[in-house]
Amino acid sequence: MTDSLETARHPETLKRVCIEPLTRVEGHGKVTLLLDDDNRVRQARLHVVEFRGFERFIQGRPYWELPVLVQRLCGICPVSHHLAAAKACDQLVGVDVLTPTAEKVRRLMHLGQVLQSHALNFFHLSSPDLLFGVDDPVAHRNIVGLIQDHPEIAKQGVLLRKFGQEVIRITAGKRVHGTGALPGGINKHVSAQERDLLQADIDQVCNWAEGAVQLMKRIILRNPEYHYRFGAVDANTLSLIRPDGAFELYDGGLRVRGPQGDTLMDHQDCNNYEQLIQEEVKDWSYMKFPFLTQLGPECGWYRVGPLARVNNCDCFHTPLAEQERQDFAAAGEGRPLQAALATHWARLIELLHCAELIRELLADPDLQGTDLRLSGAMRSKGIGVVEAPRGTLFHHYEIDGDGLVTRANLIVSTTNNNQAMNTAIRQVAADYLSGRELTEPLLNQIEVAIRAYDPCLSCATHALGRMPLDIELQDAAGLTLDRLYRHPDGRLGRSPVLDS
Amino acid sequence: MLSREVSDVSAKPRVATASLCGCFGCHTSLLDIDERILQLVDLVDFDRSPLTDIKTVGDCDLGLIEGGVANTENLEVLRAFRRHCRTLVAVGACAVNGGVPAMRNALALRECLEESYVRGVGVYHPGIPRDPEIPLLLDRVHPIHEVVKVDYVLPGCPPSADTLWTFLTAWLSGQPIAFPYTQIHYD
Numbered sequence: 001m002t003d004s005l006e007t008a009r010h011p012e013t014l015k016r017v018c019i020e021p022l023t024r025v026e027g028h029g030k031v032t033l034l035l036d037d038d039n040r041v042r043q044a045r046l047h048v049v050e051f052r053g054f055e056r057f058i059q060g061r062p063y064w065e066l067p068v069l070v071q072r073l074c075g076i077c078p079v080s081h082h083l084a085a086a087k088a089c090d091q092l093v094g095v096d097v098l099t100p101t102a103e104k105v106r107r108l109m110h111l112g113q114v115l116q117s118h119a120l121n122f123f124h125l126s127s128p129d130l131l132f133g134v135d136d137p138v139a140h141r142n143i144v145g146l147i148q149d150h151p152e153i154a155k156q157g158v159l160l161r162k163f164g165q166e167v168i169r170i171t172a173g174k175r176v177h178g179t180g181a182l183p184g185g186i187n188k189h190v191s192a193q194e195r196d197l198l199q200a201d202i203d204q205v206c207n208w209a210e211g212a213v214q215l216m217k218r219i220i221l222r223n224p225e226y227h228y229r230f231g232a233v234d235a236n237t238l239s240l241i242r243p244d245g246a247f248e249l250y251d252g253g254l255r256v257r258g259p260q261g262d263t264l265m266d267h268q269d270c271n272n273y274e275q276l277i278q279e280e281v282k283d284w285s286y287m288k289f290p291f292l293t294q295l296g297p298e299c300g301w302y303r304v305g306p307l308a309r310v311n312n313c314d315c316f317h318t319p320l321a322e323q324e325r326q327d328f329a330a331a332g333e334g335r336p337l338q339a340a341l342a343t344h345w346a347r348l349i350e351l352l353h354c355a356e357l358i359r360e361l362l363a364d365p366d367l368q369g370t371d372l373r374l375s376g377a378m379r380s381k382g383i384g385v386v387e388a389p390r391g392t393l394f395h396h397y398e399i400d401g402d403g404l405v406t407r408a409n410l411i412v413s414t415t416n417n418n419q420a421m422n423t424a425i426r427q428v429a430a431d432y433l434s435g436r437e438l439t440e441p442l443l444n445q446i447e448v449a450i451r452a453y454d455p456c457l458s459c460a461t462h463a464l465g466r467m468p469l470d471i472e473l474q475d476a477a478g479l480t481l482d483r484l485y486r487h488p489d490g491r492l493g494r495s496p497v498l499d500s
Numbered sequence: 501m502l503s504r505e506v507s508d509v510s511a512k513p514r515v516a517t518a519s520l521c522g523c524f525g526c527h528t529s530l531l532d533i534d535e536r537i538l539q540l541v542d543l544v545d546f547d548r549s550p551l552t553d554i555k556t557v558g559d560c561d562l563g564l565i566e567g568g569v570a571n572t573e574n575l576e577v578l579r580a581f582r583r584h585c586r587t588l589v590a591v592g593a594c595a596v597n598g599g600v601p602a603m604r605n606a607l608a609l610r611e612c613l614e615e616s617y618v619r620g621v622g623v624y625h626p627g628i629p630r631d632p633e634i635p636l637l638l639d640r641v642h643p644i645h646e647v648v649k650v651d652y653v654l655p656g657c658p659p660s661a662d663t664l665w666t667f668l669t670a671w672l673s674g675q676p677i678a679f680p681y682t683q684i685h686y687d
């Protein structure tokens with residue numbers, strides 16, 4: 001099986017191919033492949049090459065700084081970190097239930113976050129691949145090409161993202177690294193004027209979101225065999241769930257389902273995450289490999305994010321998203337969809353759900369309430385879990401009697417997907433690359449599988465983007481046999497035998 | 501005088517952007533120019549940037565750097581930007597002074613690594629990753645001016661979209677760069 005591709009037996013006898021840095025992912029990562037003399041892939045690894053050390057350097061800081069400090073992990077989903085930290089701080093200040101205004105404003109903020117991040121991934125990053133094909137010229141396969149060829153789609157993407165950012169600005173104070181959530185509540189409500197501003201656009205936003213789901217369905221139907229097969233990995237799935245089994249992003253219990261859709265755990269209390277999950281360290285990556293303790297490191301790894309969430313939930317409580325979910329479930333013919341590219345479909349169903357739910361929430365007069373913040377008896381430990389755009393996000397803090405942090409543990413969404421992404425690239429390497437000659441479109445397939453997970457290596461690390469491509473083929477002695485690279489204008493170049 | 505020199509007068513100015521040890525929030529803020537991005541792609545060509553697939557930074561008129569310098573790879577990217585960009589801008593607190601990631605400078609690097617990979621909650625199979633495939637960490641996080649010469653700084657965490665737009669449009673028109681108070685007012 002593809003798992004055997006994690007570690008080759010005699011690496012010193014194999015050729016090394018390196019894809020570095022990965023392009024159009026958020027963060028710095030690279031993939032190495034080891035090939036034998038017949039170009040068969042013997043080892044494939046996704047390495048995360050960045051480390052920042054938040055868990056240590058926030059020790060000694062006062063707990064109330066956490067929501068504004070820790071969101072600097074990620075400028076793409078800062079609200080998710082802001083809220084996970086705030087939820088942990090709610091426990092620290094002894095508040096189990098927020099005021100209705102605080103809870104609803106926070107939920108609204110988070111819906112804006114998920115909506116903007118999903119729009120960014122689909123329209124700005126992924127749609128060029130999906131619309132133009134993976135072997136479209138590199139110089140054209142980007143947002144500029146999208147603006148030229150499909151100006152209407154590009155404009156809708158930009159404006160959907162803008163709307164999500166405006167929801168964040170109004171609820172959190174500013175678009176990136178806002179300050180809206182406080183331990184025990186929030187610091188401002190949504191005024192009637194601000195509500196009117198958002199309400200003016202929300203119907204249009206719902207229509208565009210609906211259009212995006214239909215667009216993705218048309219893309220899949222153009223070549224269903226490819227879209228359902230590519231990077232398909234049988235995985236356990238983990239996500240938050242409501243008490244009634246419905247889709248949830250802000251607060252709930254944990255559900256785990258097996259690869260066939262059988263429920264392995266349900267409504268688990270997030271406060272017990274330490275008993276449920278452990279993280280394995282591997283020498284070759286700064287990103288750890290989480291697994292379910294009960295199943296062990298071999299079988300206990302899991303997928304999080306849109307694909308996991310839409311597979312895991314029993315229903316959506318908004319009509320349009322629920323209708324789309326039923327179509328999605330039907331496509332799996334009784335099993336959960338496991339294909340990497342089905343993630344884009346699930347992502348857009350979620351985007352539609354966020355738009356519908358924002359419309360519902362905006363009509364709620366509690367947003368204009370003035371009861372913003374509660375406090376209780378201080379506790380020494382707080383755990384906050386939310387569904388960030390890319391999946392389940394865990395924040396865990398402990399404090400001393402002075403309120404200073406003594407211990408912290410963060411498991412970010414992309415880390416939760418570490419093994420799933422590694423397995424997906426091994427699958428693609430075995431299916432499409434093994435035994436063939438090295439070309440850019442072939443290697444790009446590896447990246448397409450990674451991108452479908454929308455990894456935010458920035459959460460553990462940094463940098464969105466279509467970054468450079470430079471692939472070197474070396475023999476066992478480290479001698480470069482072949483080199484494939486992109487010129488600054490996007491053309492591909494090849495320079496054989498560099499260092500002889 | 502603040503005028504832009506362009507090698508080929510008929511060509512659009514080329515702009516490159518990169519994130520080093522930052523959170524990508526400064527790039528997010530750049531995207532927050534919203535509809536103005538449709539205008540921007542008419543005014544400039546993007547070189548290496550999150551928005552293109554271009555590998556190495558080519559000769560550019562403007563380079564925007566987010567994030568400080570935390571490892572050997574950051575160093576290489578920053579030096580390549582300085583070599584190829586006529587004007588180099590430090591964007592955001594991390595590039596300007598190291599930002600939040602530089603909070604680790606008060607500690608020994610080993611302590612931070614041990615917290616994550618050895619002593620941390622739920623760590624299985626502890627050990628600090630040291631495979632040759634992952635780049636070496638520097639013992640401190642440096643602001644970019646400690647490594648290369650910087651032409652402009654845009655402070656903020658992140659600088660707002662309007663601040664970035666004011667800068668870009670002034671730079672493109674060759675006008676002196678002046679910001680209204682609201683754009684240099686921080687939280």
Ligand code: SF4
Nearest residue numbers: 522523525592593594
């Ligand atoms: S300055 Fe702020 S927004 Fe910019 S990269 Fe650093 S932490 Fe992120």
